[in-house]
Amino acid sequence: MDTRHLIRISATALATAGLLISGCSPGGSSPSASASAPQSPVPAALKTYYAQKLTWRECGASGFQCATMKAPLDYRKPERADIKLAVSRKKATGPGRRLGSLLVNPGGPGGSAIAYLQAYAAIGYPAPVRARYDVVAVDPRGVARSEPVECLTxxxxxxxxxxxxxxxxxxxxxxxxxxxxxxxxxxxxxxAAILPHVSTVEAARDMDILRAVLGDRKLNYIGASYGTFLGATYAELFPARAGRLVLDGAMDPSLSAxxxxxxxxxxxxxxxxxxxxxxxxxxxxxxxxxxxxxxxxxxxxxxxxxxxxxxxxxxxxxxxxxxxxxxxxxxxxxxxxxxxxxxxxxxxxxxxxxxxxxxxxxxxxxxxxxxxxxxxxxxxxxxxxxxxxxxxxxxxxxxxxxxxxxxxxxxxxxxxxxxxxxxxWPAKATGTPHRIEAKGAAPIVVVGTTRDPATPYKWARSLAGQLASGTLLTYDGDGHTAYGRGSDCIDTAINTYLLEGTAPQTGKKCS
Structure with a gap:
């Protein structure tokens, strides 16, 4: 029973998708030292990554495209080696003005974002959202299609x-x-080569390269479970580039393991x-x-x-x-x-x-x-x-x-x-527990479920309180995460935020 760090997205989504996307993690890496690159302009050593062009090809079910993106294996020494990250998208279906890309992550660490996208998000998210956004996923470094970590037979x-x-x-x-x-x-x-380079901070930096490569000025994002920590870390590193962020089933980065x-x-x-x-x-x-x-x-x-x-x-x-x-x-x-x-x-x-x-x-x-x-x-x-x-x-x-x-x-x-x-573990930890404030970020919606088994509700309250622009949306119910699980109140609040940019009033409760 190795369940210590497993945080899973909603089983409703899993049933629809026909797969189990798992994961989860306590805590996270502190964005100091190697992760503290200035937001603007892009550091000279990273310009080639930010300027790369993706070659899209048809893949998976009808309407999906896939590509491979390069990122530095080690952001402290980007000239040494690259890592290849798998990306997939389903373009906005219309009608309505396209709002850009909506990056999704189902949790983990270890859950395949691409599998989640192709089996659920790009067909199960509300139609108005899919009409206005290209729904995009990248398997984080070390996960699934992105140079996966392997350990046992x-x-x-x-x-x-x-x-x-x-x-x-x-x-x-x-x-x-x-x-x-x-x-x-x-x-x-x-x-051995990848183990020291799969931190959440590095995955968040990869997301910023993807944002730029996709042509988006800001990152719009839905992160579930561990994906909330990944999204909050992105906002901490790049607050001016944080767009409409939904953090559903939130983690508390200030806690020790x-x-x-x-x-x-x-x-x-x-x-x-x-x-x-x-x-x-x-x-x-x-x-x-x-x-x-x-x-x-x-x-x-x-x-x-x-x-x-x-x-x-x-x-x-x-x-x-x-x-x-x-x-x-x-x-x-x-x-x-x-x-x-x-x-x-x-x-x-x-x-x-x-x-x-x-x-x-x-x-x-x-x-x-x-x-x-x-x-x-x-x-x-x-x-x-x-x-x-x-x-x-x-x-x-x-x-x-x-x-x-x-x-x-x-x-x-x-x-x-x-x-x-x-x-x-053979690789020394690089992160520490810390509060994430992300000062300067646009409003961020933090969603908590009152009887969530894997990300207790108090974590959502804590993260919303830490974030300078955080607003807490509460689902009074059972299960893990809330968006797309049958609450019209939750779905309407999040859809309005994604489509219009208007965050729900902090403290709003749904059932």
Whole structure:
């Protein structure tokens, strides 16, 4: 159950898209040192990048175009090497005056923006928005089509996802630490050159090159989940170039990795209690009747049984505690998945773990042939670079277990231990927790969902308060992110902002 940094976009969008775009990250890199280039004029060493011309070709479904953009691998030494970034777009459909490009990012780090664009955003975003904007995506460096970080083989990843992340003794602790070290060694072996250069700051600087190459004076952007941190970082680096920015399912860049992991643990507990409150009212609830707290105790007891004796799945991989926990967490991102989770838990408690395993596999982006997308590899690479590790040794985790278990009696222990993996990362962190104010930026809309499992609502309040031009838009509901999830109030407010430039009044609430 390596779920520590995974922040996922709305499951409604995922269901429409037919894929799971995941990711997520606590914290981020500070835009100091190598990232503090002046906004205007473009530094001489970067002029060739800003002046490049993209060669577009038809790709994917009808109406989509793709191109390859170059950026410096190392912004401190741009003359040394380039990195190639995959870009895709669907041009504005009209009618109406074209407003430029609208860059989208679904979250992560590790989620493919191009897959999100082609499977959902360019066909699922409201028609008036698609009519006026070219909808554009770039897979961030190290992700999917943009020189992806690679770490393990499929079989190695299978083994990694099954390691017990609630160790009961020193032997199990040693096995967990060994798995984190093996993961890190695999990443260094297969991706050593790119590992020091996949920070959020560098990805944000890539976005500014893309803005210029597309011919836009300012960047218009929708970022979900981790994409909110990427967008806020862009505004911090280039406030005068920040156009209409929507940050949906916001992160708080001022938090340390440990604080963020603990907050996210509490967020999953909030989401589970909402699920449990609904479940115990139903005849088919596998967690029985009573209160959400009692349902949580039953689920934790079930996890304990799986820890001792995994159940069959019809595959060579049985369902143990780690994979079962991941499967449950996967269903917390959208209430539309609650029925599927009830069925999966019912089957699993009856000895058939196939459905719950399928939820976990979708979370990890594991294909039926046993191969994995690079989601988890890019996720770790960016997270471990963006912030110093939450923990560096098992003793630190043990000391923090009470706080994590208080945040979530069901998930706390596992998520605390999952926060140890960056402690063994081969590339030293370049970022630190810091407030993002982005003074001088145009109004920025920050969206928060009150019972969001992965980006707790208080993070949205915090980020909106940090940003000098931030305005908070609240969705009172369940699930992760709000735009395009069925609230006409939310969608109208965001559409008006994107099309007319008028931000909603700060404090506006929708349901």
């Amino acid at each position: 499929g079989k190695e990843m299978d083994a990694y996802t099954q390691v017990d992340q609630t160790p009961d003794d020193q032997g199990e602790t040693n096995k967990l630490v060994t798995s984190y070290k093996k993961f890190a060694v695999g990443c260094e072996k297969r991706s 440990r604080d963020m992991s603990r907050d996210q643990t509490a967020g999953f507990d909030t989401a589970f209690r909402s699920f449990a409150a609904d479940c115990v009212k139903r005849k088919d609830c596998p967690l029985g009747t009573g209160t959400p707290a009692e349902a949580g105790k039953r689920l934790k007891s079930f996890f304990g049984k799986l820890d001792a004796e995994p159940v069959r799945t019809g595959q060579s991989r049985p369902l143990g505690e780690s994979l079962a926990t991941t499967g449950v967490i996967a269903a917390m991102y959208d209430e539309s998945a609650w029925a599927e989770l009830r069925t999966a838990l019912t089957r699993a408690t009856g000895g058939d773990g196939a459905a719950l395993l399928a939820l976990a596999d979708s979370y990890y982006e594991r294909a039926d042939d046993g191969t994995y997308q690079n989601l988890m590899y890019a996720n770790a690479a960016v997270n471990c670079l963006d912030l110093p590790p939450a923990f560096t040794a098992p003793a630190e985790v043990r000391t923090s277990l009470p706080a994590f278990e208080k945040a979530s009696p069901v998930f706390g222990g596992g998520l605390a231990w999952a926060s140890l993996n960056c402690g063994y």
